[in-house]
Amino acid sequence: MPGVLKNIDYRDPVVRYRGQKIVDNLKKLTSQSEVQLELAVDVYYSLYLPLPVLEELDRVSIASTDHYEVIKTALNDYEFRKLRYYTVADAFASVAIGTLFLFNFLEELKTEEERRGQLGAGKSSGRPQEQPKEEGEGEGNKSRDLRSSVKNALKKTTEYAETIKELQYFVQGYRAGVGHTLDLDEDVTTTLKLVKNTDIKNILKFLTRIPDIRSIMRKRKLVYQRGEIEGYSTGSDVERIAPTELAYPSIYLYTKIAENKLLIYNKVLYMSMGPIYVLLDKSGSMDGNKILWAKATALALFMRCRSERRPFYIRFFDSEPYKLMRVRVNAKPSEVLKVIEYIASIRNGGGTDISKSIITACNDVIKIRSRELSDLIIITDGEDRIAKSLVRKSLAYAKVRLVSVMIMGENSDLREVSYKYLKVTRLSEKEMLNVVEAGE
Incomplete structure (x- = not known):
């Protein structure tokens, strides 16, 4: 047997x-x-x-x-x-x-x-x-x-x-926060190697405690006769008529059309949104729970990108920018796991050069050639001085909104050039959700 x-x-x-x-x-x-x-x-x-x-x-x-x-x-x-x-x-x-x-x-x-x-x-x-x-x-x-x-x-x-x-x-x-399913069957060994990483375990614990990210999803939409059905309303547009209306005798149907009371579908066309680009400080001062919270926040932003079908970019920096990682809208599981592995493997150390990292990110966005406005979210605790005029020009030329997240610190220069400026005083799930909501 x-x-x-x-x-x-x-x-x-x-x-x-x-x-x-x-x-x-x-x-x-x-x-x-x-x-x-x-x-x-x-x-x-x-x-x-x-x-x-x-x-x-x-x-x-x-x-x-x-x-x-x-x-x-x-x-x-x-x-x-x-x-x-x-x-x-x-x-x-x-x-x-x-x-x-x-x-x-x-x-x-x-x-x-x-x-x-x-x-x-x-x-x-x-x-x-x-x-x-x-x-x-x-x-x-x-x-x-x-x-x-x-x-x-x-x-x-x-x-x-x-x-x-x-x-x-x-x-x-x-x-919560991710709307489609990917097949992981071919990536079992990668998954098993990842779960033995202590950082991954702690990061996932953070993510399990945040509320449903779909509640903060933002999708730009345009009313369009041949778009996606979103709900119902009343009107006289017979092209969007609900099938149940056709069950009435013709006299009632014509009356509803004349009185603008026909039950019709609301149809919309969802418009594409620009990518979210995360700059994450890995300098020596970002130690312990700071770097762990920042990594978890970056992955929470990635979850938002998945739900809104937006490209996601992440780059670590200290005194020099590190390798850029990109996740496409239709990324394979192996690509997603590669980004998670990359985020978990980075260790803090080095100095801080915020200006150089922002300018590098702006150059990346220009190369992407996105027609939509992009969100650049920088997570740092550094008090580095910034070349404000140069940074402003780079942001404007790349059509980028800068959202700055300052962990337990203050940077007045960064505040001046930012579209939004958030101060994190407690490394909690609530603060993480505030950062996720900050992007447009």
Whole structure:
């Protein structure tokens, strides 16, 4: 028998595909011996199915006894039931968490094997070799070690399960503020590497506490007869007539048209909006919670761009501007993850040159050639003096509104050249939302 779960057709191509995804991801994460496809399939469906059921032990082949022990231990473990809260009926989460569990399980087996090897070497060098143990006793120890490895692997996996789910929400769009869904199935290994970054975990905690970003969405619109339906009103424009009006006798219909009381659709055409460009200070003074809050705010602004279908740009700076990262409106999940990884990997350090960073950003916007007015949001705590006249000219030429966010400080020069100037006195979710709302 190939697997140990009831009602699973192990020859079905879709079933094998799910297991193969886990096996392929493990190959990218570890160079250890290959995991059996059937074990990967059983791990996936143990996480995915609402009620996975084990086969009876007498129907399991002797070769699959260890396999049966792994799945049985997992299904009976409390930590595994906690994991299923994140994975039931979710293909991506089942693959990602299943991969992480098997990775941790292999690591536990390797550690246990090394421990036994060191123990055996110590005994053989210390005293004459003992008689081999009874077969039943050896099997019992092996089974006990296997169960212990499964339980330890589950505990390690549970530490990251919530972060995996939060990252999935952020990228795919289930969390408030993002209106469309992206497929993350090809980016499991990148996701698993990201969730082990401590900054990512703390940033996502910030983002989960802010209110629904859709409530502050702004979309410029134009009334247009052939646009998108937004609601209802009354009038006499028969081109926008609601179908229910046609059910009336013709005399009533003509009367409504004459009296301007015809039920019609409100149709609008949504106009494109310029990009949001974030300049984020990474100088030495932006330490601890300052840089963490600034990174979370940048990602909150990115969420707003996704909901409003606007391009998003971010550049870090200290005394020099760093690499520019861009996320298109129709970005792939790998591009979104790349930006998140970039934001999380930056560490603070260096001086501060605000003028140079703003002028560089304006040059970037000019190269983008957006016809719409753009928002440039600079997040800093620096009190650097600014070349005001040069900065003003750059902003005007690039058609950019400068929104300055000053973290626990004051910069009078920056205040003078800014379209909006915000002072952050507490690194809270409320202050973060104020920054997100500041862009036009």
